[in-house]
Amino acid sequence: TLSVNSPAPSAQALIDWGPLAWRAGELTSTGGITGLPLQWAQRLAGAPATPDARLSGNVLLDGHWDAALGRSLRVQAELARASGDLSLNATDPDTGVQTRVAAGLRQARLQLTSDGRALNLQAQWDSQHAGQVDARLRTELSAATDPAGRTHWSWPASAPLQGQVQARLPQIAAWSALAPPGWRLRGALALDARVAGTRGAPQLSGAAAA
Numbered sequence: 001t002l003s004v005n006s007p008a009p010s011a012q013a014l015i016d017w018g019p020l021a022w023r024a025g026e027l028t029s030t031g032g033i034t035g036l037p038l039q040w041a042q043r044l045a046g047a048p049a050t051p052d053a054r055l056s057g058n059v060l061l062d063g064h065w066d067a068a069l070g071r072s073l074r075v076q077a078e079l080a081r082a083s084g085d086l087s088l089n090a091t092d093p094d095t096g097v098q099t100r101v102a103a104g105l106r107q108a109r110l111q112l113t114s115d116g117r118a119l120n121l122q123a124q125w126d127s128q129h130a131g132q133v134d135a136r137l138r139t140e141l142s143a144a145t146d147p148a149g150r151t152h153w154s155w156p157a158s159a160p161l162q163g164q165v166q167a168r169l170p171q172i173a174a175w176s177a178l179a180p181p182g183w184r185l186r187g188a189l190a191l192d193a194r195v196a197g198t199r200g201a202p203q204l205s206g207a208a209a210a
Contacts, residue, residue, distance in 0.1 A: 002050055005049060006047075006202040010178050011042065011063060012035060012141075013017060013033060013034065013035045013036045013037070014032070014033065014034045014035060014180070015032075015033050016031055016032045016034070017031040017033065017101070018030035018031045018128065023135075024070070024192060025070050025149065025151065026069065026070025026071065026072075027068070027070060028067065028068045028069075029065065029067050029117050030065065030066045030067075031060070031068075032063060032064035032065070032066055033061075033062065033064070033079075033202065034062050034082070034088065035060050035061075035062070035082070036060065036061040036062070036063065036079075036170055037058075037059070037061075037085075038060075038061060039060040040067055040205065042129045043122075047084070047092070047121065049161075056074065056086070056087050057084060057085055057086035057087050057103075057105075058083075058084040058085065059081055059083070059084035059085065059086055059105065059108070060081070060082050060083050060084050061078060061079050061080065061081060061082060061108075061109070062082040063077070063078055063079035063080065064076075064077070065078075067162075068127060070107055070145075070151055071143075071151050073114050073116070073117060073141065073143075074114055075112055075113060075114040075119065076112075076113055076114075077111070077112045077113075077151075078109065078110065078111045078112075079110045080107075080110070081105060081107060081108040081109070085104065085105045086102075086103040086105055086132065087100055087102050087103070087126075088100070088101050088103065093181065094191060095124070097179045101129055101130065101191070102129060103127040103128070103129055103130035104126065104127050104128025104129045105124045105127045105128075105129070105130075106127055107124055107125065107126040108124070108126075109122075109123070109124045110122070110123050111123075114204075115121065115143050116141075116160060117140050117142070117143065118138060118139070118141075118143060119139055119140070120136070120137070120138050121136070121137045121138075121163075122134075122135070122136050122138075123135040123136075128172075130169070131167065131168050131169035131170055131189075132167070132168045132169075133167045133168075133169075134164075134165075134166045134167075135163070135164070135166075136159040136163050136164050136165075137162070137163035138161070138162045138163060139159050139160060139161050139199065140159050140160060141153050141154065141155055141159070142154050142155075142156050142159070150171075155162040156199070156200075157198060157199050157200030158198050158199070158200065159199045160198055161195050161196060161197055161198060161199060161202055162195065163194070163195035164180075164192075164194050164195065165191060165192075165193045165194075166190075166191065166192050166193075166194070167190070167191040167196070168188075168189075168190055168191075169188060169189040169190065169191075169206075172186045189208065189209070190208070190209045191204030191205050191206070191207075191208045191209075192207050193207075193208070194206050
């Protein structure tokens with residue numbers, strides 16, 4: 001077990017890393033993580049090192065993974081809220097008044113699983129004051145064997161996409177911190193969209209009501 005400490009924000013995350021093995025052309029890895037601050041996860045995902053003051057909180061995430069990559073593919077991974085809440089600070093575009101909104105977070109979960117060559121990604125968000133989101137995406141990887149008998153996996157541009165995004169955001173002004181510059185987000189948003197096409201040419205269709 002590896003303990004990782006950080007002064008900003010002050011936190012301690014525990015990583016339980018199972019054996020990383022390479023055997024008969026297959027790479028396997030298992031493990032879990034406990035107490036990962038959301039800010040750490042954002043930085044690992046490429047967010048700026050300086051946090052946005054409009055979005056703060058004390059959310060801690062737990063996760064686990066079990067993966068094998070070789071002649072076959074096996075992926076079971078999850079990252080989910082274990083405790084804490086988010087506070088979002090939005091500015092009214094008309095009055096300039098700032099309002100702090102507590103999300104009342106009940107669930108935040110990201111899951112990645114495999115089914116043969118297919119990968120399934122599911123994201124769930126459920127909160128009291130910042131809405132609900134349920135997003136699902138399915139795609140496929142391609143496998144090729146080289147002359148040495150080793151299997152190489154890739155996600156080609158021709159890989160099919162199939163998915164759906166449903167969102168209900170009753171206080172969308174609270175999400176102004178995450179909107180592109182210049183966007184004016186007010187009122188409620190209901191979204192029911194479908195994802196199709198390929199990785200190289202994705203297609204999005206559906207309905208949105210604000």
